[in-house]
Amino acid sequence: xxIPASGTGQYLAxxxxxxxFAARGxxxxxxxxxxxxxxxxxxxxxxxxxxxxxxxxxxEYNEKLCSLNFERIKHWIGNGARVSNPVRELLGLAGFYxxxxxxxxxxxxxxxxxxxxxxxxxxxxxxxx
Numbered sequence: 001x002x003i004p005a006s007g008t009g010q011y012l013a014x015x016x017x018x019x020x021f022a023a024r025g026x027x028x029x030x031x032x033x034x035x036x037x038x039x040x041x042x043x044x045x046x047x048x049x050x051x052x053x054x055x056x057x058x059x060e061y062n063e064k065l066c067s068l069n070f071e072r073i074k075h076w077i078g079n080g081a082r083v084s085n086p087v088r089e090l091l092g093l094a095g096f097y098x099x100x101x102x103x104x105x106x107x108x109x110x111x112x113x114x115x116x117x118x119x120x121x122x123x124x125x126x127x128x129x
Contacts, residue, residue, distance in 0.1 A: 022035045
């Protein structure tokens, strides 16, 4: 019998729960389910519930697709589930949490890298003249 992708719904009442990524997909094509699971469970063990998905590979419109079930996420957080840092970052971008500081640092680094590339291209053009 296969375990449903949305989860079994079975868990120990007093166990600590976590909302985290469960890696799916294949080599060079990652895909993540955002799941509620017991903290001590392995990533391949059955999950309690799937509350979203995240596709980190940009599509033809340069969009990274994400779907979240905010009602169920609120329910599990209200029941004491911990949220992992990567999921917290994603929820910050979605407006559920404040934006994570790592998001600001990543965008700052990306802007700095782009500025450096533009400056080096301009310097090369001036040297060519």
